[in-house]
Amino acid sequence: MTEFLTVGEIVNTQGIKGEVRVISKTDFPEARFKKGNVLTLFLGKEKPLELTIDGSRVHKNFQLLHFKGYPTINDVEKFRGGLLKVAEDALSDELLEDEFYYHEIIGLKVVDDKNNDLGEVKDIFTTGANDVWTVARPGKKDWYLPYIDDVVKDIDLEKGTVLVELMEGLMDEN
Numbered sequence: 001m002t003e004f005l006t007v008g009e010i011v012n013t014q015g016i017k018g019e020v021r022v023i024s025k026t027d028f029p030e031a032r033f034k035k036g037n038v039l040t041l042f043l044g045k046e047k048p049l050e051l052t053i054d055g056s057r058v059h060k061n062f063q064l065l066h067f068k069g070y071p072t073i074n075d076v077e078k079f080r081g082g083l084l085k086v087a088e089d090a091l092s093d094e095l096l097e098d099e100f101y102y103h104e105i106i107g108l109k110v111v112d113d114k115n116n117d118l119g120e121v122k123d124i125f126t127t128g129a130n131d132v133w134t135v136a137r138p139g140k141k142d143w144y145l146p147y148i149d150d151v152v153k154d155i156d157l158e159k160g161t162v163l164v165e166l167m168e169g170l171m172d173e174n
Contacts, residue, residue: 002087002088002089003087003088004040004085004086004087004088005085005086005101005103006025006084006085007025007032007084008022008023008065008083009022009025009081009082009083010022010079010081010084011081012080013073013076013080014064015073017066017071017073018066018067018072018073018075018076019055019065019076020066020067020079021062021063021064022062023062023063024062024063025123025124025125026086026126027099027124029126033053033063034053035054035055035056036053036054037053038051038052039053039084039085039086040084040087041079041082041084043078043081043082043083044081051067051070051084052067052068052069053066053067054066054067054068065084088103100157102124104157105121105133106121106122106123106124107121107122107160108157108160108161108162109160109161110133110145110161110162111162111164112163112164113165118135118137119135119136119137119138119143121134121136121145121162122134122136122142124147130146130147131146131147132147133145133146133147150165150167151164151165152164
């Protein structure tokens with residue numbers, strides 16, 4: 001059975017010409033949302049639907065997509081709330097040494113230089129300047145970890161850990 005990985009969430013429509021507003025949940029949006037790519041839409045209990053991108057642009061913090069065969073707002077309104085996914089076997093293996101897929105990072109344990117457990121990565125947001133990781137802490141509020149060299153020192157997929165150096169004020173105690 002094919003495994004699918006989420007690359008975006010359709011949060012709204014954009015204009016009247018069939019564009020949808022997508023929150024990117026992918027590591028390489030310029031590659032994932034390229035014209036000609038095929039994504040699979042998962043929407044509730046509906047049968048998954050393959051969609052071919054025939055237009056893509058960035059607007060504010062959203063990826064705006066247009067799909068082949070869906071020329072109007074009426075055609076795409078029903079897609080709102082759906083998840084756009086890509087088959088895991090369609091991923092490229094051509095990553096650079098310090099590049100990772102989001103699905104490899106989500107679930108890793110976050111530790112500091114004294115090996116204190118700071119939580120587990122549960123989600124990743126692309127903000128433009130850098131990615132921000134949501135870290136879940138048992139019994140406490142989630143906190144947000146910027147994926148920048150000054151903070152994230154090492155990612156060890158074999159050990160399942162992310163080593164971080166915390167800057168003052170980065171993590172509250174609640």
